[in-house]
Amino acid sequence: MDLKRLPSPDDLLILLTVARLGRFNAVAETLGTTHTTISRRILALDKQLGGRTLERSPHGWELTELGAQAVEAAEAIEGTLGALSGRIARTEDHLSGMVRISTPDGFGAEFVAPALVRLQREHPLLNVEMLSATRKVSQNRSGVDLEVVVGNLEVSNAQTIFLSNYVLRLYASPEYASGHGLPETLDDVRQHGFVSYVESALQVAELGHRSTQLPMPRSSFQATSIFAQLEAVRRAAGIGLLPNFLVVGKPGFVPVLPDDFQRQLPIWAVARAESLRSAPVQAVLAAVRAEIADRQEVLAG
Incomplete structure (x- = not known):
């Protein structure tokens, strides 16, 4: 066997990471190297395999047919190395490496972070990066293994997993209610201050005041x-449209028109197929789903 003609295992693992993250910059950050190095290693792999493994698309780098075959070999290498690392560490823990997940900050703090902390406690070789972002699903996966997004989806070239619905309601503080009173009808909202997202910077329209059909308030924060x-x-500062899971059971908030207005939105997990075949990503997804199942009544409101 001519070992010089075999593709480099390191380069195959780099290709696997590109397939999962979709961007050379994100891969370079994850592996602690540079965009130039990633590009050079992929070119070297293409030369060894005799064809292109990646092609550029509007959604980031995508695998060619040859690239998909190479990724299968890379996944086998990754699994073998994970098992070896576990044996060296004298543990059955095969979860290691880095998982990057983006999530809205409120849901991330209340559900994703506890799930990740518990998972990392069980698997100390696993590293996680959690990026806070309230936005539409990224069409190029934004350099993460897993995205948690809110609202209606328009997704191509990725898999979507429904996580849960959650409820938003109108709330005010006891101090505000005492000083300004509370609206008796939805039309009365126009006489009050309103707290919401910055409409001009909001990507998820369903979270903004404009999408509620409520009247324009007297003032806004x-x-x-x-x-x-x-x-x-x-x-x-005013009345706010707030996720129920961040407010329920906590002092300092009173419901406003609870029988007249509420909004329900879905939460999704989105990832490339290559990412979902990763054992650490599957473990992260399972941990988040378990956290949601344990506290479903808080989400449902």
Whole structure:
């Protein structure tokens, strides 16, 4: 056997990471190297295999037929190395490496972070990066293994997994209610201050005030962070449309027109097929789903 003609295992694993993340820059960050190095290693692999493994698309780098075959070999190498690492560490823990997940900040703090902490406690060789982002699903996967997104989806070249629905309701603070009173009808909202997302910066239209069909308020306090909105409502800036799971059971908030208005939105996990075949990604997804199942009543409101 001519070992010089065999593709480099390192280059195959780099290709696998590109297939999962879709962007050379994201791969370089994950592997602690440079975009130039990733490009050079992929070119070297193409030369060894006698054809192109990747082709550029509007959604990032995609595998060719040859690339898909090479990724199958890379996944076998990854599995073998994971098993070997587990034996060296004298443990049956085969989960290691880095998983990058993007998630809206509120849902991420309440559900994703606890799930990841518990998973990492069980698998100390696993590293995680959680990026907070309230946006539409990225068409190039944005350099992450797994995206958690809210609202209606328009997805191509990726798999979607429904996680749950959650409820948003109108809330105010006791201080605001005492000083300004609370609306008796939805039309009365126009006489109050309103706390919401910054409409001009909002990608998920369903989270904004404009999509609610509520009348324009007397004044507005807009913030890109849901936690800033929570604090603004708590400090009597106005009435806010808030996720029930961030408010229910916590002091400092009173419901506003609970029988007249609420909004229900879906939460999804989105990933490339190559990412979903990764054992660490599957473990992260399972951990998030378990956290949701344990606290479904909070999401449902």
